């Protein structure tokens with residue numbers, strides 16, 4: 001998802017009676033649905049995994065502004081422009097809520113930023129794809145935010161209090177994101193042949209990468225099992241992917257667009273669709289840093305950070321000067 | 331690289347007139363003025379509030395989880411502090 005492939009260091013999930021008393025008490029609190037708060041004792045692995053997961057999630061929100069930011073100046077109407085601007089601004093806010101949550105675990109904002117900028121920390125694979133036409137703004141809102149919602153709604157119940165609270169705020173705003181995207185798709189799908197063609201082309205390009213957002217199957221992963229025991233992951237990747245497909249296919253039908261998968265078929269027995277797996281070789285290649293836009297994204301983030309240095313310094317100097325004046329006056 | 335350690339601020343927002351300020355989250359800012367400006371952008375993009383408080387996190391004193399017992403246990407055996415402790419007969423009417 002927004003935090004794909006968060007590797008934990010554990011060797012498997014311990015049973016309650018294999019745990020030291022402190023860890024056992026911690027796990028029992030989680031089992032009982034208690035929220036863990038920043039000053040509570042927690043296992044080092046829980047803290048470490050959460051920093052990675054929340055950090056990756058935050059970075060995804062921030063880098064995720066770039067593919068859509070690409071179209072703000074070229075939105076077809078002033079209203080669409082204002083909407084897109086508000087949507088992208090929300091994503092900046094999501095990044096900030098999440099950085100705040102990560103910071104309560106003892107990592108600093110600057111450390112996280114540094115790890116994003118030098119490539120030690122990742123962000124979601126989806127944001128390494130280009131946005132080639134205006135229809136992509138529709139597809140991104142509809143599919144990418146739609147997939148994000150699938151993952152974020154259950155995370156509102158995650159065991160770590162600050163993370164759960166950030167998710168509540170984020171989910172409130174995501175529904176606007178998905179709807180504005182679907183609204184663009186509706187307009188284009190009911191427009192001229194050329195517009196309809198653009199809408200179909202956007203769906204064709206974003207379908208596979210959207211399915212990849214959930215990450216590869218993790219039914220047999222010890223990492224996922226541990227995260228699920230800690231309730232920092234609420235569903236398996238396949239489970240969420242299936243839910244996403246089941247929900248999205250009828251929406252595509254409504255639009256009169258074709259999901260680009262010839263194996264897509266309703267399966268009465270499982271009460272869901274059968275569908276093709278996305279290209280996992282491509283996914284791993286993108287994660288290795290070979291996405292079509294990876295270099296561009298990293299350059300854009302680094303440039304924004306470097307070009308903003310004088311503003312940050314200036315504001316700090318101003319604050320120091322004001323403080324000094326106040327002290328002198330007292 | 332560093333933002334020169336902009337301090338962390340805790341943000342409290344009054345949701346509507348008549349309500350108390352509620353903690354909504356935190357953010358970094360060089361000074362109080364910027365903390366309020368940033369809070370406006372981060373936490374009130376949809377008219378979530380009518381007033382913002384910002385306070386440096388380092389200025390907040392907090393109880394610690396270990397104190398839970400000594401702070402709150404004494405209230406355990408004082409159920410008579412709640413109105414529901416007292417049975418008032420129906421014929422008395424609303425009280």
Ligand SMILES: [Fe+2]
Pocket residue numbers: 061090091094170
């Ligand atoms: Fe978001």
Ligand SMILES: [Fe+2]
Pocket residue numbers: 091145148174177
């Ligand atoms: Fe979003």
